[in-house]
Amino acid sequence: MKLSLSEIGDWRIFEQLVADFLRKIGESTRNSITHVEVKLGGKGRDGGIDMLVILKISDTLAFHEKKWVVQCKFLEKDIAKSHLATINIPSLIHEHGADGYLLVCKKDVTSGITEMFDNFNKNCRFGYKYEIITGEEFLRKLKKQEVIIEQYFPKYANFAFRNR
Numbered sequence: 468m469k470l471s472l473s474e475i476g477d478w479r480i481f482e483q484l485v486a487d488f489l490r491k492i493g494e495s496t497r498n499s500i501t502h503v504e505v506k507l508g509g510k511g512r513d514g515g516i517d518m519l520v521i522l523k524i525s526d527t528l529a530f531h532e533k534k535w536v537v538q539c540k541f542l543e544k545d546i547a548k549s550h551l552a553t554i555n556i557p558s559l560i561h562e563h564g565a566d567g568y569l570l571v572c573k574k575d576v577t578s579g580i581t582e583m584f585d586n587f588n589k590n591c592r593f594g595y596k597y598e599i600i601t602g603e604e605f606l607r608k609l610k611k612q613e614v615i616i617e618q619y620f621p622k623y624a625n626f627a628f629r630n631r
Contacts (some may be wrong), residue, residue: 468626469604470574475619478541482507482517484619485571488605489520491612497587501525515554519563532563540572548579556587560595567596575601 475481486505487537493503502523508516520535538561540546556568570576570584576599587597600608617624 468623470473470610470616470623470627472602472606474622475541475573478539480619481541481573482539484615485537485605485613486518486551487618488609488612489518489537492522492617493625499524499526501530514558515551515559516563520569533567534563534573535567535569536560536563536565537569537571542573544582545575545577546570546572547577548583556597557591557593557595561593565595567598569598569600569607571600573602575603 472481475484486507489505490503493500500522504521506519506521508518514535515538517539518537520537522533522535524531524533529572536556538551540550542550551570558571560566560568563619568587570580580599584597587595591597613628615627
C-alpha cells in the first residue's frame with residue numbers, strides 16, 4: 468500500500484494536515500527553529516491565505532522571526548495560474564508583514580506556476596521567498612512524521628505499522 472493524499476477527505480482536513488505538519492517543524496532537533504505558531508484563516512473566502520506561519524529561529528546570538536503566508540490547494544488536478552489569478556501574492560506577503568509565500572498542493576503545479584514563482588524569486592525587490600510543495604513532495608516530507616501519519620492516514624498507518 469502506498470501513502471496517498473486520496474485518503475484525505477476534503478480541503479478542511481488537508482489544511483489541518485498542513486498546519487499540523489508545519490507545527491511539527493519546530494519539534495525537529497535538526498534545525499534552529501525554536502517555536503512554530505500557525506494562525507489559521509477564518510471562515511469564508513480566504514483571499515489567498517489559509518494560514519500565517521510564524522517561525523521563531525535562534526542563531527545562537529539572537530532570536531529572529533520568519534513569517535510565511537500559506538495557501539493550500541486541494542484540487543484533483545494540477546494547479547494552474549488561473550487558480551491563483553485573483554490573488555496578488557506579493558501584496559499578500561506585504562499586507563501580512565510576511566517574508567514569503569508557500570503554496571501546498573494536493574497534486575502538482577503547471578509550468579506556468581513554476582515560471583511565475585521562479586520570476587517572483589528572481590525579481591522581488593523586497594527579498595520575499597516563494598515556495599511550492601507539490602503533493603508528492605508533501606508525502607515524502609510526511610513519511611518522517613509517524614504521529615501525523617497515524618492521525619491523518621489510518622489505512623496506510625494500519626498497513627505500514629501493523630508488524631511492530
